[in-house]
Each structure stands twice: as C-alpha cells, then as structure tokens.
Amino acid sequence: CTELHAHGCEIHARSVFLQGVLLASPADLPSHFKPLRTWLEEFMSRFPSKMERAQVLVNYVLDEVGVDFVVLGAEATEQVLEWGHCMDVEFKRTLPCPPAGLDKAIINPSLWPKS
Numbered sequence: 001c002t003e004l005h006a007h008g009c010e011i012h013a014r015s016v017f018l019q020g021v022l023l024a025s026p027a028d029l030p031s032h033f034k035p036l037r038t039w040l041e042e043f044m045s046r047f048p049s050k051m052e053r054a055q056v057l058v059n060y061v062l063d064e065v066g067v068d069f070v071v072l073g074a075e076a077t078e079q080v081l082e083w084g085h086c087m088d089v090e091f092k093r094t095l096p097c098p099p100a101g102l103d104k105a106i107i108n109p110s111l112w113p114k115s
Contacts, residue, residue, distance in 0.1 A: 005066035013061045014071040019109050022057055023050055032113055035099055035106060042096045051082065058086040060095055 005011055017023050021033060026040040047053045061070050072083045105111040 002066040005068075010068050011066050012069045012071050013064070013067045015109060016057050016061050016070050016072060017054065018107065019073075023053055030113075033106060035102060039096055039099050046096065051085070054083065055086045056095060058083070 021029065021036070022040070022043070024040075026033075026037040026044070029037065029040075043053065047056055058070055058072070061067055072080075072086075074080045074083060
C-alpha cells in the first residue's frame with residue numbers, strides 16, 4: 001500500500017466489515033468462521049453497539065498508512081446514511097488482537113465456501 005501510495009496511487013480499501021461478518025452475531029455465523037468467534041465475542045463486548053463497531057472498523061482502516069478511502073456496501077439508503085456517520089467522529093480505539101494464523105480462507109471472501 002505505502003509503496004503504491006508513494007507513487008501517487010489512490011488507495012481504496014474494501015470489505016472493511018468483511019462482508020458483514022465483523023458486524024454479525026458470532027452465534028449466527030456459519031461454521032467456516034468458527035476461528036473468529038472468540039475474537040468477535042471480545043470485539044462485541046468492547047463495542048456493544050453495531051454503530052460503534054462500524055466506527056472502530058472504518059477508522060482502523062482509514063488510519064492505515066496509505067489508505068485514502070474506504071468502500072462501504074449497503075443494502076438500503078438508511079445504511080448509507082449510517083455508514084456516513086462512521087467517519088464523522090474522532091474515534092481512536094484499539095481492536096482486540098486478531099487470532100494468530102488466520103487462514104486466508106477466512107479473511108478472503110473469494111475463498112469462502114459456496115452455499
């Protein structure tokens with residue numbers, strides 16, 4: 001990211017919410033995401049509201065060196081407005097440490113099992 005950014009490339013980060021997985025209830029996730037459940041439970045206990053979790057995730061990515069923009073998906077107009085509020089706040093909080101050795105099949109949606 002930083003090398004491309006240094007050469008004048010604009011960096012857009014997508015899948016900030018990991019296709020909604022990071023905002024979902026751990027109990028509702030398919031078994032494929034079992035390695036994330038403990039992390040998600042800790043994340044949800046630190047940040048109980050969905051909006052607060054969204055703010056933390058968006059700002060975490062925007063704070064990365066070289067990231068200029070985030071691309072957020074929405075299913076309804078209301079979500080677009082909600083996501084807009086994520087960037088309206090000064091928000092410096094830390095995420096729980098992710099599980100060590102997460103398989104790319106968990107963090108790369110193109111590798112998820114087809115339903």
